Each structure stands twice: as structure tokens, then as C-alpha cells.
Amino acid sequence: MKIALLGYGRMGKEIEKIALQRGHEIVIKTSGKETYDITTANVAIDFSVPSSAYNNISNCINHKVPVISGTTGWLEKYNEIVDLCNDKKGAFIYASNFSLGVNVFFELNKQLAKMMNTLEQYNISLEEIHHTKKLDAPSGTAITLAEGIIENSNKKNWELEKITSEENIPITAIRTPDVPGTHTVTYSSDIDTIDIKHTAHNRQGFALGAVIAAEWLHNKTGVYTMRDVLNLG
Template sequence: MRIALVGYGKMGKIIDEMATKRGHEIIARLNETPTAETLNRPDVVIEFSHPEAAFNNIKNCLQNRIPVVSGTTGWLAQKNEIEEIALQNNTAFLYGSNFSLGVNLFFALNEKLAAIMNNFKEYTVQLEEIHHVHKKDAPSGTAISLAEGIIQNHAQYDAWKLEETQNHDLGIFAIRQDEVPGTHSVFYRSEVDEIEIRHAAFSRDGFALGAVMAAEWIQGKQGNFSMKDVLHL
């Protein structure tokens, strides 16, 4: 494939290496808002930029009928509008809060456990995420996806908030620490015990591989997708 990278920070550079290893050609490396000229006619765009830039970055690509795989978090209030733009332009958009294979399996496990624990009111749920000190948004997109998976499968909770769980508000603790790539934990606590599921990333390589796999998968498709579609979860 001919791939354009929009957002060429740490993740962009690792995706560059991963895509090249898999035989693809990187034909644009952009840190500015993309245009038809600077994109250089790619087959797909992989977008990992900043929350304040993501909407315009993605919109410009979709309006040029170029499919987009995006991993930028912190901008999701405008996601519905982006999905409509993708449909209007007969192209494809795939958003992932986390492209790691392990994390997406973790998402599926989280939803299954929430459905089971819905029947056991003795337990209160709490989420925790730990990331490197450079991460700009909190909570992480992955933590929000975990919270949404619980809310959809557990009748006790109808919203999430950035603190301790209280009543119907599911709590998320967001911790910024050193150079941690990403650790996410879900705790079910009662007065007598605790159940924990946890995913810890050792490097960003897993995120990059998943993003490239998503770009490979999205070619020739129209519509809005997620990693559940890519991995058949």
C-alpha cells in the first residue's frame, strides 16, 4: 500500500518502521493539516496527531475520499460528525482508542465480565489507567472504551467520571508516571475480596502493528469501523 502518515511523533515513527517492514510505502509524513497535494495520493491515511488537530486532519482526508485509520484520542465529541463525512464521501473511517491486539481482547473480556458481575450487586467497579507523563488527555481513550463497555453491560452504571466510583457514576483514576506505555486495570471490589483484570503494554510496537493491520484491512471498504471488525470480535 501507499500510506500517508498524519502526525509524525513517536507513534508515527514506529508505524513508519512497522509498515515498511510489512512491505508498504510511506509516501507522506505530515505534522501539518493535510491537503490533497501534501497527502500525495495514498491508498490510506494513518492518523496519530493531537486532540485539537484530529478533526480537521481526518475531515480533510475523508473529503478527498481517502480512507482513514485514526488512533488520536481526546476529540470524540466530534466523532459522529466525522462518521457522517465518511459516509457522504463513500469512503471508510476506522477509529481505535487502542490498536493493540491484547487490548482489544481485553475489551471483549471486560464486556463479558461486566455482564456476569451485573448479577452481583455486592461488588463496586473502579477503573485505573497509568500512562507516561507526556500524554495530553485524561482519562485515556482506552479507559473510556473500557468504561463504555461496562456501562453497556452493567445496569448499575450510566456514566463515567474522572475520580472514585460513586452510585451510578463509574470512576476512573488517571495516573501519569515516567514513561509507562499504558497499563489499564478494572477492579471489582466487595467487603471481602477483589477481582482484577489488567492489561500492561511493554512498548508501543503492539499499537503500531495493530494500526498497520487496520490500514491493510480497510482498503476497498466503505463505512465506519472499529478494531472489533478487523479482529472479528
């Protein structure tokens, strides 16, 4: 495939390595200021910044180029992109985290939330740790985990750091140098504690998942998720 990399930071460079290893060609590499013709690509991978993601994605859809996005912090416009994609018969995947292991972790998190929902003696919390250059907090992955719990429990919302209601899930966001991403879901009582945790050792897992998603989306139309890519549904 001919791939456009919309966002050529650390993730973009890691994706480039994986894509080339898998026999693909990188035809566009942009960090936001360059001009380019998106129609030269078979598929686009967006790992840009929140202020650029919407324009990148809509440009791809308008030109019928399948696009996957791992950029977080722009999701207030997600439904607009879904509507545009359906209207233009485009192809789109958004994931807060493309790591194959994390997407399995998302499913495990949902199942655990169902099992713990009736055990009122347990308090739930989330913690995420990332490198200091990460722009948003909490991470998109932590938000996805919180949403998975909310869908399968009596929790109503999430809050960063301190909670104002027991119906909400507290998320702690820690920034420290050179941490690709660690997420922990904790159920704690006076008697014991249950933790499930995912630790990324490097960015290769994110990059591999993004390329696999791009391969899967090629020649398709519609709005999908990593659950579709990995057949987890």
C-alpha cells in the first residue's frame, strides 16, 4: 500500500519503520505545515495533534482515502466525522490506542467491571503514566477504560484526580520521562485489592497495530473500531 503519515513525530517515525518492514511505501510525511496531495495515498494514518486531526481526517474522507486516527483530544467532533464518513461513503477507524494488547485489555476491563458491579465494598480507580511530552491528560486510553467501566457498571462519569461524587471514577495522570504508557485499573477494599495492568515497553506495539488497522481498512467503506479489526466482537 501507499501510506500517508499525517503527523511525523515519534509515533509517525515508528509507524514508518513497521510499514516499510511489511512491504508498504510511504508517499506522504507531514508534520502539519507541508502541502500534499492526499489522493496519492491508498490509506492515511493520522498521529498528529488535536488541533490538526479533524482537518486531516475530513480531508481524507472528502477525497475517498481510508484513514485511521490515533490522535486524542479532538473527540468533541467525532460524530461529525462519522456523519461525513457515512455521507461520503468513506472509511475511518479511530482508536485511543492501536496496541493489540491494549485492545484485549479493553475487553478484559469490561468483563471485570461486569463481575465487580455488585460488590459494593470495592472502590474503583484508574491510573495512567506517560512521557512528559504527552499533550493531553488523562490519556485517551484511560478515558476508553473509564467508558468501558461506565457501560458495565453503575458508575456515571470519570474525573481527573479528585472526585466530586462516588458515582464517578477517579483517574490519576502521571507524567514522567520516557514512559510509553502504563495503565492500571484498581478495585480496592479493606480486605484486598484487585489490579489489572497494561505496560507498554516501547512504541512498536502502537505502530504495529496502526499498520495492521490500515491494512484491514484498505478497500473498505464504513466506520469501524479495533474490535472489528481484531474480531473481538
